Amino acid sequence: MTPRSPSVNEELRRRSRERILEATAELVARDGYEATTLGDIAERAGVARGLVSYYFPGKRQLLQAAVHRMMHLRLAGALEREPRTEDGAERLARAIDAILGLAVERPTLMRTHMAVILQDDGFVQCEEQRRLAELLRDTVERFGSPDVGRDYPLLRALLMGAVVAVLLPGAPMPMARLRAELFHRYGLAWESGVPPDGGPPDGMP
Known part of the structure; x- marks a missing residue:
């Protein structure tokens, strides 16, 4: 049998890792964090139990990676959907709607994620x-920020706060x-992004 090339091995590892992350998101959303075991995740992903531990040192790190992947995919899809746009205001509106939309659509998963990162061990890179x-x-x-290093953490904090408020x-x-x-x-127009039905709340422009 001809040995697999490094590129093929890398692609297989990538697919296995993604299946593990997808299985984690599905099971935690369905069964809750405490009830979901690494064995359950391995079985759902169709991989060996040891492979889960090879990629991730524990369930907390695995959950954070799974939710961050979900958020990344949702955000990327929102930013690049048709009609494509390079307008900074429209892209920011889409980003806000994407993250808030996940809080509404996947409340159990997002609530669990926020609870985990607020524990003592905190945020995992x-x-x-x-x-x-x-x-x-x-x-x-x-969007035109003159200081991305200052404004990016502020946007991240505001989005996290809004998610917590939706899920409280x-x-x-x-x-x-x-x-x-x-x-x-x-300074974004209400009609930007994906506005919810019913128009802006009373008292808002």
Whole structure:
């Protein structure tokens, strides 16, 4: 049997890693974080249990990578969807709508993610997080920021705060109100991005 080339091996590793991340997102969303085991994830992904541990040192790191991948894919799709645009304001509107949309559509997964990163061990840097950060930084730059190093962390913090507000048990904020506040802050037209039905909330432009 002819040995596989390095490029083929790399592609197989990439596909295995992606299946693990997809399985993690699906199972945590369905069964919850505590009930989902690494064995469950391996079985769902169709890989050996040891391969999960080879790529990820623990379930917390795996969950963060899975959610960051989901956010990156959603954001990339929103920014590049038709009609394609290079307009910085429209791209920022799409970015805000993409992240807020995930909080509404995948509440269990996003709530679990926020709870995990607020624990003592905190935020984990990973390949998926870096890809997400690059897209958000590029969005801030195209929007015309004179200081991306200052404005990117602020946008990230505002989006995280809005996600928490949407997901807050017992006292959630309406997504449309949070969207309107963010759009007002950045001077974005309500019609940009993917506006929700019903128009802007009362009292908002």
